Amino acid sequence: MAQVLEFKLPDLGEGLTEAEIVRWLIQVGDVVAVDQPVVEVETAKAVVEVPCPYGGVVTARFGEEGTELPVGAPLITVAVGTPASGGEAGGGSGNVLVGYGTSEAPARRRRVQRVQSEPAVHVKVADGPVPVISPLVRRLARENGLDLRELKGSGPEGLILRADVENALHTPAPETAVPADGRRTPLKGVRGAVADKLSRSRREIPDATCWVDADATELMRARTAMNAAGGPKIALLALLARICTAALTRYPELNSTVDMEAREVVRLDQVHLGFAAQTERGLVVPVVRDAHTLGAEALTAEIARLTETARAGRLTPGELTGGTFTLNNYGVFGVDGSTPIINYPEAAMLGVGRIVPKPWVHEGELAVRQVVQLSLTFDHRVCDGGTAGGFLRHVADCVEQPAVLLRTL
Structure with a gap:
């Protein structure tokens, strides 16, 4: 039985x-x-x-x-x-x-x-599920405060498609149905968690930012030479990650967190490197575990895996937590600089702008070089400006002269 x-x-x-x-x-x-x-x-x-x-x-x-x-x-x-x-x-x-x-x-x-014949999942039945099979369609409606039960789907058997939701959002509703205070988007799920973390970071961390322009021409040439030699292609973000771990070895104060209850700065032994990734669900920060032990090829592979998993919405809690330092490549959005909010409870974040050709004095002469702006936002409780500036300058030196990394290999 x-x-x-x-x-x-x-x-x-x-x-x-x-x-x-x-x-x-x-x-x-x-x-x-x-x-x-x-x-x-x-x-x-x-x-x-x-x-x-x-x-x-x-x-x-x-x-x-x-x-x-x-x-x-x-x-x-x-x-x-x-x-x-x-x-x-x-x-x-x-x-x-x-x-x-x-x-x-x-x-x-x-x-x-x-076990018995019943309607497919997208067929609307009494008190049954809304005729939608796409989570993206549901999320689009939910984030815009749209009730899917009020829509008539244009798909097979009344299936609600993304186009149906977008059309409804662009169709003006009666004036009496429009709230006076505008459209509201719930802060929950991943977006809500990010909002909470950023708010806490701003409340608790006395941050400061320093920045520097660097000539990335030699770094770009080095990457081209690596990829021309055969084998897996090396990502630029992986090279920047390798530079980060090298700089954190020299300036370990920035790989730390603050325990205010104990009134202690806790310096961490492992570098678990987070990197900002933009997805349809919003900004997430996957974490590369023990990044300080990985070379450029391994970093490329792990960053690619985590990025693909993030975009598919399949990151596990363990892959989104435990970071000790974050790398933020906001240059992919076509901007030069930024003063990002530290990813609480970390102590610092390195920002990288777009790499673009600019006039630059090289070896005493004016030349067109590939220039990037680097910024470091840091928790002023863990170090002073001298340490932060030293870290950023070392990162810039490695970008300008990749051979500097040979000292740490």
């Missing part, structure tokens, strides 16, 4: 206490395998899939897409102990860790089966 078990939203770790349902991956009546992902949720850190520790038939699910649930709230109920055609159902791993999967993956994943 089947036993009905309730699966609750598990402890998300990293101090996270709630999550928003982004997309259900199963329907009532589906057969699920042990450790099969059943729902996609958004936390303040990332979007992750939650695997169910039970195998069986889904008898109920709780919460519409877009609903926020606290940790411990019911997600689904599963009838276990009833074999399904094509495999066995029942049992469970008893282990769920959001963002990382479970401890032991099943030998194979079965395709979800239907």
Whole structure:
């Protein structure tokens, strides 16, 4: 006889206490395998899939897409102990860790089966899900305060498409429906977490910024020579990351954090290098673990992996936390300089502007060189201007003369 078990939203770790349902991956009546992902949720850190520790038939699910649930709230109920055609159902791993999967993956994943005929996920039924299958469409509507249930979809079987949402947003509503205080966007999820961290940084950290222009011509030539030699291509950001770790070896004060309760500056031994990445979900800062132990090739590979994962919205909490220093390449936006906000609780951030040809005095003569503006925003509690200036000058020297890095290789 089947036993009905309730699966609750598990402890998300990293101090996270709630999550928003982004997309259900199963329907009532589906057969699920042990450790099969059943729902996609958004936390303040990332979007992750939650695997169910039970195998069986889904008898109920709780919460519409877009609903926020606290940790411990019911997600689904599963009838276990009833074999399904094509495999066995029942049992469970008893282990769920959001963002990382479970401890032991099943030998194979079965395709979800239907126990009985029911509408596809995008068909609107009474008290059922909104006819939308794209999380991006839901997010676009949610961020602009648009109720999807009021839209008529232009897709197959009434499916709401992105164009339907965009058209609704550009269609003026009746004057009585327009709030006097303008359009409101909720600060929650990743955007809310970023807002909280930036606000705390501004409140607690007495920051200062220094900057310098540097001739990056030789660095660009060195990268071209590396990539012409064969093997994996080296990214410019990876070279800048390698320069950062070399400078932090010389000026370790900037790889630290402040413990105000103990009134101590804590100097950290490992460099976990964060880098700013712009995604559809907003700004995130993935972290390269133990960056000081990696060369240019390894840094290129890890930065590329984290960037791709970030854009797919699949970064785990562990990949977004624990940074000790941040590299911010705002030059990709076509700007020369910036005074960024320190990524709390770190002590400093290196900013890199765009690299553009400019008139420059080189070896006593005026020439056109590839020039970049570098800025360092630092916590004035951990060091004075002399240390910050020394760090930035060393970074600039490495950019202008990459051979300086040979001292640390």
